[in-house]
Amino acid sequence: MRAIVLTVACLAVVKVWTQDRIVRASLSDALITAYHERAQQVCGRESAKFGGSNAATWSAPNPEVTIGGKVASVMLWDYDNPLWAVRYRHPHLVMTASGPRKLRCSYDVSVGVAFIQPL
Numbered sequence: 486m487r488a489i490v491l492t493v494a495c496l497a498v499v500k501v502w503t504q505d506r507i508v509r510a511s512l513s514d515a516l517i518t519a520y521h522e523r524a525q526q527v528c529g530r531e532s533a534k535f536g537g538s539n540a541a542t543w544s545a546p547n548p549e550v551t552i553g554g555k556v557a558s559v560m561l562w563d564y565d566n567p568l569w570a571v572r573y574r575h576p577h578l579v580m581t582a583s584g585p586r587k588l589r590c591s592y593d594v595s596v597g598v599a600f601i602q603p604l
Contacts, residue, residue, distance in 0.1 A: 513550040516576060520594050521548060524578045527599040528590035532582065542584035549579045554591045556600040571596070 525543045532543070554577040557568035575595040582588040587604040 516550050516578065516594060517548055520578055520592065523597070524548070524580065524590070524592035524599065527592055527597065528580060528582075528601070531599040531601050532588055532590065542582045543580055543590060551577045551579055551591075553577070554579075554593060554600065556591050556593075556602070 528543045553573040553575065554571060556577075557572040559566045559568050559572040561573070563569060571593060575593050578592040578594060580590050580592070581604070582590070589602045589604055591600045591602070592598075593600070
């Protein structure tokens with residue numbers, strides 16, 4: 486009886502994990518499809534201000550979607566900070582420039598702002 490309960494519990498965990506991975510992958514693909522072109526434009530503009538490369542170098546094939554950006558130095562317990570949502574809640578499209586100078590652009594989808602960081 487114990488083996489049956491453990492087997493059912495393991496199957497339930499695998500089912501929930503699989504569904505979570507499928508939902509996250511599909512949401513990530515949808516955000517990339519919807520915002521990739523706009524993110525390239527904004528990152529190109531911001532990198533020109535930063536003294537970096539032009540917009541064509543932001544056409545990296547594999548952007549990444551993250552929740553929260555490491556662009557704001559806000560502690561988890563500092564929820565009264567106006568940048569708390571940027572750090573922990575907003576979706577970010579993260580791209581790396583393919584040029585001589587390695588730059589990383591984190592495009593905040595909710596606000597429409599790009600943050601450029603050297604690697």
